[in-house]
Amino acid sequence: MRLSDGVEWAIHCCTVLAALPAGQALPAAKLAEFHGVPPAYLAKHLQAITGAGITESLPGPRGGYRLARPPAEISLLQVVLAVDGDDAAFRCSEIRQRGPVAGPPDTYRRPCGIARAMWRAEDAWRAELASTSIGDMVDEVLNNVPADQLDKATAWISQVDITRRNRK
Amino acid sequence: MRLSDGVEWAIHCCTVLAALPAGQALPAAKLAEFHGVPPAYLAKHLQAITGAGITESLPGPRGGYRLARPPAEISLLQVVLAVDGDDAAFRCSEIRQRGPVAGPPDTYRRPCGIARAMWRAEDAWRAELASTSIGDMVDEVLNNVPADQLDKATAWISQVDITRRNRK
DNA sequence: GTCCCTATACTCGGATAGCAAGTGTCCGAGTATAGGCGG
DNA sequence: CCGCCTATACTCGGACACTTGCTATCCGAGTATAGGGAC
Numbered sequence: 001m002r003l004s005d006g007v008e009w010a011i012h013c014c015t016v017l018a019a020l021p022a023g024q025a026l027p028a029a030k031l032a033e034f035h036g037v038p039p040a041y042l043a044k045h046l047q048a049i050t051g052a053g054i055t056e057s058l059p060g061p062r063g064g065y066r067l068a069r070p071p072a073e074i075s076l077l078q079v080v081l082a083v084d085g086d087d088a089a090f091r092c093s094e095i096r097q098r099g100p101v102a103g104p105p106d107t108y109r110r111p112c113g114i115a116r117a118m119w120r121a122e123d124a125w126r127a128e129l130a131s132t133s134i135g136d137m138v139d140e141v142l143n144n145v146p147a148d149q150l151d152k153a154t155a156w157i158s159q160v161d162i163t164r165r166n167r168k
Numbered sequence: 169m170r171l172s173d174g175v176e177w178a179i180h181c182c183t184v185l186a187a188l189p190a191g192q193a194l195p196a197a198k199l200a201e202f203h204g205v206p207p208a209y210l211a212k213h214l215q216a217i218t219g220a221g222i223t224e225s226l227p228g229p230r231g232g233y234r235l236a237r238p239p240a241e242i243s244l245l246q247v248v249l250a251v252d253g254d255d256a257a258f259r260c261s262e263i264r265q266r267g268p269v270a271g272p273p274d275t276y277r278r279p280c281g282i283a284r285a286m287w288r289a290e291d292a293w294r295a296e297l298a299s300t301s302i303g304d305m306v307d308e309v310l311n312n313v314p315a316d317q318l319d320k321a322t323a324w325i326s327q328v329d330i331t332r333r334n335r336k
Numbered sequence: 337g338t339c340c341c342t343a344t345a346c347t348c349g350g351a352t353a354g355c356a357a358g359t360g361t362c363c364g365a366g367t368a369t370a371g372g373c374g375g
Numbered sequence: 376c377c378g379c380c381t382a383t384a385c386t387c388g389g390a391c392a393c394t395t396g397c398t399a400t401c402c403g404a405g406t407a408t409a410g411g412g413a414c
Contacts, residue, residue: 036266060367098204113308121296128289140281228406
């Protein structure tokens with residue numbers, strides 16, 4: 001079982017976007033450079049979270065991505081599902097119906113106990129991710145990252161020409 | 169994120185093995201036929217859980233696989249990790265250290281909050297799987313599967329020559 | 337009749353191809369901007 | 376001097392190759408068995 005690398009990138013990007021002044025956008029290329037990841041591939045994932053309504057995109061010069069909602073209202077689960085897909089990790093292929101001792105289809109109305117147990121575990125995973133927001137991630141950064149590091153990052157982002165990047 | 173199909177097969181096989189008389193073994197080919205899955209591929213996964221000490225194998229005629237421990241002492245988590253590998257689904261690639269604003273390596277002694285949040289969710293997933301055992305799966309089958317279905321399955325397994333299949 | 341030996345058949349185990357999904361990249365469509373031109 | 380228009384450059388968006396890991400398979404090593412033969 002493996003989670004796409006894009007999940008990590010997307011969450012980091014959302015955290016950075018959440019730390020920007022309200023309404024300000026940042027291009028995908030800058031986000032990629034900031035994190036040291038391939039720009040074209042990161043763009044793919046930014047499109048995914050934009051399609052899910054987590055971020056919104058502004059085309060044209062001075063455009064970019066910005067959060068579509070307050071950071072506290074974006075859960076990690078929403079980002080993960082947007083990037084990685086909302087399919088369950090465990091997929092019941094109903095092998096109980098495939099053997100020589102299989103009964104009539106009507107016998108298998110309810111999912112088998114194994115699938116229910118696996119899905120229950122996934123529900124616990126989702127619940128934990130749903131209870132954590134991008135806002136929590138921002139708070140964690142502000143509390144644990146040294147001040148000089150924060151200043152350094154802020155300065156780098158400011159070097160991007162933002163004169164009018166926070167348009168309607 | 170996707171879990172290997174072998175996980176489902178392995179748990180079903182363990183459940184069947186748990187329902188056998190104590191000490192009795194069943195060949196991989198019969199387990200595959202019972203579940204309607206490719207024999208050679210199922211064998212691969214049975215090797216995995218055998219290597220993890222969940223099942224044990226008996227070579228030669230009248231051999232096969234059987235549980236190495238009581239069903240109640242085998243958690244679903246152990247089976248899942250044996251088949252799918254014990255790597256975490258979320259892998260932190262430390263992109264916070266890769267940008268132009270990265271600080272000295274000593275700054276990043278502790279894992280970042282994003283990785284911690286993701287791993288916390290995985291811990292919840294593992295805890296749920298660890299609290300469910302193969303014995304629970306057997307109980308669920310005995311309680312929810314119609315009696316005639318159980319008889320049918322038992323009869324099919326008995327058709328396998330078991331005269332001396334439960335050896336030392 | 338009992339014991340031993342040998343040939344057999346059955347089992348697991350690891351090494352080997354095939355394929356799908358994730359990974360990585362590129363170029364085209366669309367838009368706000370900035371400068372120049374006319375009034 | 377002010378307003379409009381056009382060309383520009385920058386942005387996102389979807390379509391196109393490549394690689395890793397899961398899927399699927401096969402053949403060889405090892406063993407308990409079953410039968411036959413000798414004592």
